[in-house]
Amino acid sequence: MIKHSEMIRSHVILQYTVITFVVVLLVTLILAQIMTKRVTEEVIQSHLRVFPELVRTTLKQHPEAARWFQSPPGEKVPEEVGEFFAALLDIPGVFRIKVWNERGDVLWSDRNELIGQNFAGNPLLDQALRGEVAYGKKSAEKSENITEHGAKIVLEVYSPVIYAGYVLGAVELYETDIDLERSLADTRRTVWGWIAVAGGVLYLLLFAIFYQAHYRYRRTTLRLLETQDVTIHALAYQSEMHDTETGNHIERTTSYVRLLAEELSRGERDRQVLTDKYIDSLAKSAPLHDIGKVGIPDTVLCKPGRFEPDEFELMKKHSEYGASVLRRAEAKLSFESFLKTAIEIAQCHHERWDGKGYPAGLQGEDIPLSARIMAIADIYDALRSRRRYKGPYPHEECCELIRQDAGKALDPLVVEAFIRREKDFLEVSRQLAD
Numbered sequence: 450m451i452k453h454s455e456m457i458r459s460h461v462i463l464q465y466t467v468i469t470f471v472v473v474l475l476v477t478l479i480l481a482q483i484m485t486k487r488v489t490e491e492v493i494q495s496h497l498r499v500f501p502e503l504v505r506t507t508l509k510q511h512p513e514a515a516r517w518f519q520s521p522p523g524e525k526v527p528e529e530v531g532e533f534f535a536a537l538l539d540i541p542g543v544f545r546i547k548v549w550n551e552r553g554d555v556l557w558s559d560r561n562e563l564i565g566q567n568f569a570g571n572p573l574l575d576q577a578l579r580g581e582v583a584y585g586k587k588s589a590e591k592s593e594n595i596t597e598h599g600a601k602i603v604l605e606v607y608s609p610v611i612y613a614g615y616v617l618g619a620v621e622l623y624e625t626d627i628d629l630e631r632s633l634a635d636t637r638r639t640v641w642g643w644i645a646v647a648g649g650v651l652y653l654l655l656f657a658i659f660y661q662a663h664y665r666y667r668r669t670t671l672r673l674l675e676t677q678d679v680t681i682h683a684l685a686y687q688s689e690m691h692d693t694e695t696g697n698h699i700e701r702t703t704s705y706v707r708l709l710a711e712e713l714s715r716g717e718r719d720r721q722v723l724t725d726k727y728i729d730s731l732a733k734s735a736p737l738h739d740i741g742k743v744g745i746p747d748t749v750l751c752k753p754g755r756f757e758p759d760e761f762e763l764m765k766k767h768s769e770y771g772a773s774v775l776r777r778a779e780a781k782l783s784f785e786s787f788l789k790t791a792i793e794i795a796q797c798h799h800e801r802w803d804g805k806g807y808p809a810g811l812q813g814e815d816i817p818l819s820a821r822i823m824a825i826a827d828i829y830d831a832l833r834s835r836r837r838y839k840g841p842y843p844h845e846e847c848c849e850l851i852r853q854d855a856g857k858a859l860d861p862l863v864v865e866a867f868i869r870r871e872k873d874f875l876e877v878s879r880q881l882a883d
């Protein structure tokens with residue numbers, strides 16, 4: 450009997466693990482990306498709320514600076530205004546500032562050549578001059594942003610300078626990434642950590658549910674397959690019941706068929722057809738090859754000695770009877786099953802390579818491969834076994850007779866496969882002897 454537990458391989462578990470892992474990983478990555486973006490925005494927004502507030506309070510502490518915004522660019526910076534700048538530069542993370550008047554002229558910068566230049570038209574500056582906070586994230590690769598801070602990303606916050614309800618100009622604060630990036634990295638790590646834990650828990654839960662379902666499915670399938678095997682054998686035994694000479698014929702021929710199929714699957718001609726699945730179908734079908742014998746009267750089937758010609762004609766009908774029984778069973782199935790092979794075998798296992806067999810007189814490769822394989826298994830077993838009209842032949846004599854039949858009754862390539870595996874045939878014939 451076929452070992453079904455080996456047939457239902459645990460690839461399903463592996464497939465499930467890989468697919469679920471990839472899906473959970475992807476979902477986790479996407480979620481983490483979205484969360485990180487949200488959190489990064491939130492951190493930046495909190496800075497954007499704090500900076501203008503700091504500018505406003507600092508200006509309140511240095512009212513002289515408010516008047517200075519009206520003076521032309523390049524004017525000497527009074528001491529109190531210098532203190533205003535110093536206070537802004539004291540804000541943690543801020544390492545550079547630029548100051549504009551309401552027309553967009555640079556009033557002050559630590560780069561002298563910029564003083565007096567007009568930047569009106571810069572959308573961020575224009576936004577600040579309308580009284581709203583604007584910001585941009587710049588790469589420190591830009592020469593003006595490379596600082597001794599070793600910054601990678603610079604946050605540029607354009608804050609309006611508002612005094613007594615009027616926009617006097619704008620201050621641009623450059624924030625290094627050192628603190629910002631550190632706080633962002635911390636937040637990102639936390640977010641990623643939680644999402645990874647959630648992903649892991651989700652994966653384990655799904656795995657537990659799947660494993661249970663798979664286990665139940667596997668047990669049910671195994672039982673069904675075993676029931677199928679038992680049913681096949683019960684049918685086969687029934688057909689052999691009246692044929693008292695056959696003994697372990699079913700078991701032996703099934704083993705021979707598998708041996709031949711495995712050997713032929715290594716050869717050029719039949720490699721494509723003889724897949725593992727096909728070989729399993731062959732092994733399942735072999736016991737049913739003589740199922741049509743149930744339709745032969747016992748007077749013929751159990752007759753001692755050789756058949757008369759009319760008896761032989763009757764006996765020959767067993768192949769068509771068998772095929773027709775199996776065809777009726779197959780018609781009730783909604784999917785393609787091993788019965789397709791079983792029908793071929795029942796119908797054609799007495800056809801001959803030279804076309805002189807029965808029932809259809811098929812020739813050569815017109816005979817299904819399954820039946821050509823079955824023919825040798827059947828003949829070897831008949832030769833090796835005791836019959837009412839003959840004794841068992843020694844293994845060597847059987848080999849010789851089969852070799853002589855290559856190209857006559859038997860497919861020469863299947864005969865070659867038999868010769869290569871004849872020792873295994875001998876072994877099986879001994880182990881399963883009647």
Ligand SMILES: [Fe+2]
Binds near residue numbers: 738739
């Ligand atoms: Fe037969």
Ligand SMILES: [Fe+2]
Binds near residue numbers: 739
């Ligand atoms: Fe047989």
